[in-house]
Amino acid sequence: MEEGAASNKMIVLKDYVKGFPKESDMLLKTSPIKLRVPDGCDGAILVKNLYLSCDPYMRTRMRKMEESYVDSFVPASPITGYGVCKVVDSTDTKFKNGELIWGMTGWEEYSLIKSTQGLFKIHHTDVPLSYYTGILGMPGTTAYFGFYEVCSPKKGDTVFISAASGAVGQLVGQFAKLFGCYVVGSAGTKEKVDLLKNKFGFDEAFNYKEEPDLNATLKRYFPDGIDIYFENVGGNMLDAVLLNMKLKGRIAVCGMISQYNLEEPEGVKNLFCLVTKRIRMEGFIVFDYYHLYPKYLEMVLPLIKQGKIAYVEDIAEGLESAPNALIGLFSGRNVGKQVVVVAHE
Template sequence: MEEVKNTRVMFKDYIQGYPKVSDMVVTSDTTICLEIPDNIVDQILTKNLYLSCDPYMRGRMNRTLEQIYTTSFIPGRVMSGYGVVKVIETTHPDFKKGDLIWGLTNWEEYSLITNPTKSLIKIQDTNVPLSYYTGILGMPGMTAYAGFYEICKPKKGDKVFVSAASGAVGQIVGQLAKLFGCYVVGSAGSNEKVDLLKNKIGFDEAFNYKEEPDLDAALKRYFPDSIDIYFENVGGKMLDAVLYNMSVHGRIAVCGMVSQYNLNPYDGIQNLIYLILKCIRMEGFLVTDYYHLYPEFLATMLPLIQQGKITYVEDTVEGIENAPAALVGLFSGKNVGKQVVLIARDN
């Protein structure tokens, strides 16, 4: 049986504060057999093509993560996350050699996966870049779709604000809102990202929050008549300012709070009283609760992509050895668009 080296990214130990590249170890000291014995059932062996770097992975580096929808990484073991993989061997009846799949996999070149139907979804349409299944057609896309349509319940003409707007989820939310007939403003952390939002992704307006000494004044500049929908990705001072500028009966979908993930304790929020005074509906959600909508989501998104009505910006690094730096870069805003790690091409 043929064996090959299997480069892997291992988690070193639980952390506090901002993650560092040194919190992970890239190693090639293990091998993997490229055949599955016939007596081993319901397994697939995959060649990993793309890995997805996502902010939620920071929480998995904590010892005290509340086990709600995912688990902490285990020190000394390989890391895991969303990715696109190709089946190279299988003893599972639902998969065949050559299948392309997206879902949860290990951060390594090859993975042996047990019970793959619980964590992997077959890719039916390959007329778009495969990397899109780590983003616009994968978990981030579903997050944007569910948060905007199911949580925010938009109405034509709504005034929509999206924080972290150039990221994997935010850029999709903004485009869905524009297609729905909303006025859309986004915030981002650099002038390059602001230019991207306005001139490529199609937001009506965007601003660099790092250049705004007064976030309340910035929001009033773009929303003189208040905000109907806020898609929350950052938390902290931005959320505080938004609450004060929300419309009566405004809606807030709480997707993430990336500004808070590396803090202990979290920043306090001063303006929560406006949830009452303005009858605001603010709801957190987990995308896993909406995966039953995936067929409906694909039927909506694929035509929009293929017709050029929606675009997607990716920031791709090549090589599994660069995966730790790519993940760490999310928390200082180094990525422009969805952060993807290319492990191997489909050939």
């Protein structure tokens, strides 16, 4: 191998996926890479990837989509997603060699990023770098802006969060508790339910897999109704929630993980509740709020350092473990934020 070059391991998508994804839908490949930005490629950076984020929305990118807020993956090319990286070489004056950043990168050891728009420099390194895939990155900002900007919370509100032990849900619940709300979460195992109540400080939590009648379950935990629902699941859960919303309740639609592996999405029967209860239901994409990122850091960094907010990561070691880690999201195998360690800084 020539001087200044390296062997670059990468995870590529074999082809578009139907149904539940499998590890075999992703392949580990190796190719050489020069450790500098190619000549004539101005405004680009070459990075060494340190941590990669596994997120549910990545499943939607595994199918051919005509129109979406994010592009489909390209078969036979490296998967892309959020990650923490170190700049190896730069032709962009905004980024210097050796700087740490987070943002969209490739599922590979080294990535050439041709557009640096949407990348954030990491200035605070007195917290774990992996946090920038989660609480200090996309999931954290999703939780913060989804709750505060979309849900318009008031002290004393009753709040329900589905998929509450995930990277976003665990933070929404804690933000809501700090704000003075009554908070209930749903999850898929006893371990996760215990985590919600004992570590994240939720008032109550339940295992949705053990509840044959979700409508009755929600009435048990919210006898007077739900003010705010933070939606991560969709399907039957959304249908049951609509029946239990209060007058002028708010629903922030962050994701619908129960639908991502279905070829034909499930219908929702109780939408007329939006009319009768004057419910505001709003979908949102975190990109729209990134200009407020400094405001978020100002709020959350002191909470982390003072131990006032808990955060749980599920760490997978090595790039080769990434396909298995990603697929685990859709069976609820992960506990907390799923992170893949590519290299230690």
